[in-house]
Amino acid sequence: MGFLIESTLKAVGIITSLDREFISIVLLSLRVSGTAVIIATVAGILLAVCIYQMQSPVKRLLIPLLNTSMGLPPVVVGLFIYLLLSRSGPLGTLNLLYTPTAMIIAQCVLATPIIAGIAHASMISADPEIRFTALCLGASELQATLRVIMETRYSILSSVVAGLGRVIAEVGAVLIVGGNIAGYTRVMTTAIALEADRGDFILAIALGMILLLLSLGINAVLYIFQKRGAID
């Protein structure tokens, strides 16, 4: 018990002293996951719109596929991206393996189905007459779809936040494609795994605290969006 308390106190010390290594790891995490989620938001909404507007029977196949990929195991995604980006793989010449860009790609693949899935579901469950009303008022097909997106903006925002929560806490994919290189591709989760492995629990605890605080913040934002969405 004493060990736990002592380590925790030291971890708080690291956080408050703004240790350079510690700060750079946190910032890299935020940069990688933030960028991935921004790209995934655009891609996810476009994907949701495409499926929403699709008329062909392929749609019935796509929706379960999308729902399945909302829960893709990060390590499998990591492995897949690794094989793609590896020198011996089809995209090897891009020289992206073991760079932050590779991590962004992997997290993007993880977050896009989540955002697309939730966005699509909320567009479907939004009052179907929203679309009809917009058309009545002279909207083009595209404008009517945008109207539906605007009506579900709180659900879509919460899907973005949910996506961020998933990728920032994810370790499997970034470890495989990023390689956990010190000062270059080491993010909070991979640093925690490494430091715990090394027996250096203090930095691990400090990073764990920040990760928990971030999750808490993310969930608070999610709660606010869902509440606002429910009111009006």
Added chain:
Amino acid sequence: MNFWRSSILCILLVIMVLAVSTGNAETRIRCASTTSTQNSGLFEYILPLFEKDTGIKVDVIAVGTGAALELGKRGDVDVVLVHAKDDELKMVKQGWFVNRHDVMYNDFVIVGSPEDLADIRSVHSAMDAFRRIAESKTKFISRGDNSGTHKKELSIWKAAGINPEGKKWYLQVGQGMAKTLRIAANLRAYTLTDRGTYLSLVDREKLGLKILLEGDPILFNQYGVMAVNPEKYPHVKYKEAMTFINWLISDRGQKAIASFKDARGNQLFHPNAD
């Protein structure tokens, strides 16, 4: 529409950030190495010295020896630093790597709980110790991850004429060295470990493990470095990789390795470049 304009802006911004972040000019090479070297802290000590001398940054990807060699064979790294000399020489012969050099050594030890149920303290060779463990059916934890340590362990079983595969007392965990040691301590089992990782953990974490056998020549652990063959993969940074290799086997590099000590002042690696 506002929405489209702002999303296009977002994408452009992201692309710009990416372009800036990947377009930096410093020279970096990638070195695949083992978890034991990384966990000991050796790289954090010697790489800044190397960078100061040459301006080259080395990105270390720490995996098991087997995986490290595989990364090299796929052309995903420029240089590998591992400890499985027989395999290394075989792959040089097959043309995957060039310019292999011995760099340093440390040794393996057999550790276990102090009560020593199989009584291996009374024997002097690793093979005999393994035989006693097998006869008494005392738990033995194997890395089981194709790492250099795992390969060494398998070669000792083979030399002792025992096939532990599938035995109830033989547990393969598929984890790094530190986790394997923690598992061994919790299960009061034996395991084979490199001395450095054992030393770095045993005091700090108060693991209930003791060194029960050491000094057998078969437990000698040679580390070697080699470059990925530029004829197989023209994109590798062969020149920089060779700068790194030559630095490691130079007087300066060797001295740096010798002067690296763990927190309690133990020297963990002994330079022996040829």
Added chain:
Amino acid sequence: MIKEIVARDIVRTFNSRFTLRCSIELESGQTHALLGPNGSGKSTLLRILSLLERPQQGEVVYRDENEDHINPFSDLALRRRVTLVNTRPVVFRESVLKNVTYGLRIRGIGRGKSMERAMEALRSVGLEHLKNQPAPLLSSGEKQRLSLARAIAIDPDVLMLDEPTVNLDPENTGIIEQAIMALHEKGQRLILFVTHNLFQARKLADKVFFIHNGRIIEQNSRERFFSSPETELARRFLRGEIY
């Protein structure tokens, strides 16, 4: 300005149980009432005439001063000269004012001009004091009035309304009827509304169409339809025997 809407031999079938099959002509400057029992095809006909749904057969022609638009369904510019106010008002999750400016924004009308027109439309239905309220918080009567204001703000050549006052109290009903009459008095507009309220049809309509089982049974001027209908079905409908 749209002068005339002509629908010839249009057919629309649902689940092979019910078929709408009719022809109809509507003129600008007139207010038309579409009467008939439940399930007689009124709403479907309204959606087809307002270009939101294509018939399976037949054609709809919009005629203005210059030309006949023989393929109006894929003509967005033409579609924007028509608007339909639905039975159940669906409001957007925005302020009352933004709901009204929506139709103007998507037409690319400038901010100042659309504000002015939206305020005018809100005044005509008596909602100007609620302009900054979130629209979903309005009462159902206010939502129905907002729904009409959205259409009025567009200033359409053709206005169609599907049971615009169903389930409303006399006050709200009065406000909506006033607004429809005001639009009629601006002249040149073509108005078509569906109602179950015979008094309302009598008050607002110049011309009445009676539809039954997907067919237009009778069309007549308001006076003649209510005083001496030509068909037995219409007589029975007016006596309240079929509904």
